[in-house]
Amino acid sequence: MERLPLGEYRxxxxxxxxxxxxxxxxxxxxxxxxxxxxxxxxxxxxxxxAGQLGQPRRDATPAAIGCVPWLTSDxxxxxxxxxxxxxxxxxxxxxxxxxxxxxxxxxxxNVLPGLRDTAPSVDGSAPVIGPYSGMPEHELGPVRxxxxxxxxxxxxxxLLHAKMLVLGHLGIEKFGPDDSxxxxxxxxxxxxxxxxxxxxxxxxxxxxxxxxxxxxxxFTEHATEFVSxxxxxxxxxxxxxxGPEPDLVTVVxxxxxxxxxxxxxxxxxxxxxxDRLIEGEDES
Numbered sequence: 001m002e003r004l005p006l007g008e009y010r011x012x013x014x015x016x017x018x019x020x021x022x023x024x025x026x027x028x029x030x031x032x033x034x035x036x037x038x039x040x041x042x043x044x045x046x047x048x049x050a051g052q053l054g055q056p057r058r059d060a061t062p063a064a065i066g067c068v069p070w071l072t073s074d075x076x077x078x079x080x081x082x083x084x085x086x087x088x089x090x091x092x093x094x095x096x097x098x099x100x101x102x103x104x105x106x107x108x109x110n111v112l113p114g115l116r117d118t119a120p121s122v123d124g125s126a127p128v129i130g131p132y133s134g135m136p137e138h139e140l141g142p143v144r145x146x147x148x149x150x151x152x153x154x155x156x157x158x159l160l161h162a163k164m165l166v167l168g169h170l171g172i173e174k175f176g177p178d179d180s181x182x183x184x185x186x187x188x189x190x191x192x193x194x195x196x197x198x199x200x201x202x203x204x205x206x207x208x209x210x211x212x213x214x215x216x217x218x219f220t221e222h223a224t225e226f227v228s229x230x231x232x233x234x235x236x237x238x239x240x241x242x243g244p245e246p247d248l249v250t251v252v253x254x255x256x257x258x259x260x261x262x263x264x265x266x267x268x269x270x271x272x273x274x275d276r277l278i279e280g281e282d283e284s
Contacts, residue, residue, distance in 0.1 A: 005206045007035015012208065019043075022212075029214045037198045037209040038073055041165070044194050044213050045079035048167045053215065054191025060171030061085075063188060065108060067146075067230045068163045068200050071098045076200040080142075084170055085109065087141030089227075089234045091160040092244075093150035098143060102237055107139040111170070111188050112228040115140070118248040136251055144234040149242050164195040166224050190224040191215060 007016035015034030023029035032040035047053050048062050056062070061084035069091040071077070077098055080086050087108035088101065110118060119136035148157040168190035174183070196211030198204040214220075233246050 003206070005035050006208045007205075023214060023216070027214075027216075029216075030212070032196070032209075032211045034208055035205065037196060037211045038076065038200065038204045040211050040213070041194055041196075041198070041200065042075050042079055044167070044192075045076070045165075048192075049079065049082055053167055054169065054189075056169040056189070056191075057171050060169035060189070062167070063108065063170045064088075064165055064167050065112065065188075065224070065227050065231065066165035067160060067227055068165075069160055070094055070096075070199045070201050071101070071143075072096055072201045073204065074202070077101050080104075085141070087112075087144065087231055089144045089146050089160065089230050092145040092147045092235070092239065093157060093159070094145070095150075097237060102143045104142040106142070108141040108188075109170075109186060110136065110138050110140055111186050112140070112231060113225055114228055115232055115248070117250055118232065119251050120247050121249045140231060143237045144231065145237055145239055146230060146234040147244060149240075151242060160230070162226075162230070163197065163199060164193060164223055164227060166190050166220070166227050167192050167194070168224075190220050193220050193223040195223070 006012065012034035017034075017036040017039065019030040019032050019040055021027075021029065022031050030040065030044075044053075045064075048064070051062070063083050063085045064080070065087045067089040071088060071090050071094075077100055080088065080101055081104055083106070085106045085108045086101075086104070088098075090098075110116060117136070119138055146160045150157065168188050170186060170188055172184050173187045192213060192215035194211065194213045196209060198207065198209035198211055232248055233244065235241065235245060235247050239245070239247070
């Protein structure tokens, strides 16, 4: 007997492939039910790539962070590969790794909330930041793992079961009191979230699922913080540990070295260039 996708049965024909609108009037939020829910995720990614979600600055590029137990859908992977960067956390007990995405040459930088002061541990220890080393810059993705590795036939292990994709943009922002005194930082600005019951797999098209998309600011902020914590708890795709052993740690600031450098700078004689400037001001 042929096993048709459940969403193709008569009871679900009015649902499958027909997104519903929800939320406040004019919000444009969408929900998918029944079959073809993964198609809804792909449509959302297409809109994001086309610049139709959020209001990115001209120089910003589309990016995304997310988590899902299993990722094998070629349609989803095709679109993730078109992003400027992504970091997707999958369950450590996965049977198949999304090799094309693992090899993606544009991994996500550590600019997520709560991750700017983290770095991969060095022999189990946190890196030390001195006065001249600067805050750590490293790459997070594009695919990481979290949780427990499958051991034998035991299927009772805890799972990463959240299925969520935060869409946003990477761009340079200026921070400072005015246009002449500022610093520039690479920033991820989230704009919307897709979430649902469906794994991003080839088999999802045969199931009855649901999915939702929203650009509600509060929900997007919470989802970004949650996924950032999942990333912080995760490990590189090549991790071989059985249980959770996050490799990202908070860096240690060498306060003593910082203080000594500040004192040395305060006691240092003025440079000749500075002296010339002062003398020039006096002559004028």
